[in-house]
Amino acid sequence: MPQYLISVWHDDDYADNDWSDPDIQRLGQQVGALNEEMERTGTWVFGAGLQPQSTATVVRSAGGDVSMTDGPYAETKEQMGGFWVIEVPDLDVALEWAGKCAAACEGPVELRPMQVDG
Numbered sequence: 001m002p003q004y005l006i007s008v009w010h011d012d013d014y015a016d017n018d019w020s021d022p023d024i025q026r027l028g029q030q031v032g033a034l035n036e037e038m039e040r041t042g043t044w045v046f047g048a049g050l051q052p053q054s055t056a057t058v059v060r061s062a063g064g065d066v067s068m069t070d071g072p073y074a075e076t077k078e079q080m081g082g083f084w085v086i087e088v089p090d091l092d093v094a095l096e097w098a099g100k101c102a103a104a105c106e107g108p109v110e111l112r113p114m115q116v117d118g
Contacts, residue, residue: 002087002091004113005085006083006101007082011107015052043086043087052079084101
């Protein structure tokens with residue numbers, strides 16, 4: 001069965017979010033309920049929230065040398081804040097789940113199919 005990545009995108013740095021704020025708590029409950037639904041239906045493969053992009057380290061390899069610099073890699077206002085990997089029969093079902101993810105997060109998500117060998 002095909003797998004898809006659903007990534008959650010934020011337009012701002014969420015490093016200073018107040019996790020006791022009622023709106024943040026509500027979003028967390030919505031995402032938690034969605035996670036439970038994914039697990040119950042066998043859709044869930046893996047998912048996680050990410051620390052803010054200010055915690056990223058960019059690792060590069062060139063000519064046998066490895067260098068590390070503070071991130072983020074992409075210099076952009078938008079940042080990925082979390083993701084799910086789901087396993088569903090087809091793109092139409094994946095799009096339905098992506099819609100549920102966008103609703104739970106109250107923001108944009110990106111749906112991408114995983115590469116398959118062979």
